[in-house]
Amino acid sequence: LGSDTGGSVRVPASYCGVYGIRTSHDYVSKKGMLALAPSFDTVGWFARSIDVLQRVGDVLLPEPDSNAPTTPSRYFLVEDALTEKRTSPHAQCAAVAALSAIN
Missing domain, CATH: 1.10.1200 (Non-ribosomal Peptide Synthetase Peptidyl Carrier Protein; Chain A)
Structure with a gap:
C-alpha cells in the first residue's frame, strides 16, 4: 500500500515492471495515513500480477452501489x-x- 498524491505508486510501478493503481479520492479510507496534500491524497497499491491487484481491490474497495446508473x-x-x-x-x-x- 502507498499514498498516491502525484504518482507515488503508479510511477515507481512503471519503472519496476509491476502494476500500480491509484484509487479515486476517498474510495479507500486514509485513516492512519500521513497526509501530504489531503485534498489530493489517495490510497494506491502495487502488485506483480493483475490477479493480485484485483484481489487487493476486492478487499479495499467498496461494493458498487446497486442503485447507481450503469451508464453515465x-x-x-x-x-x-x-x-x-x-x-x-x-x-x-x-x-x-x-x-x-x-x-
Whole structure:
C-alpha cells in the first residue's frame, strides 16, 4: 500500500515492471495515513500480477452501489486536454475519434 498524491505508486510501478493503481479520492479510507496534500491524497497499491491487484481491490474497495446508473447520463470533454501545446495533432484526432464513437 502507498499514498498516491502525484504518482507515488503508479510511477515507481512503471519503472519496476509491476502494476500500480491509484484509487479515486476517498474510495479507500486514509485513516492512519500521513497526509501530504489531503485534498489530493489517495490510497494506491502495487502488485506483480493483475490477479493480485484485483484481489487487493476486492478487499479495499467498496461494493458498487446497486442503485447507481450503469451508464453515465452525460459526457464531459475537457477542452484544454485537446488544445494543450504538448498534445500532438495525431493524439488529438485519435481522442476526438474515440470520444465520438461513444454512444
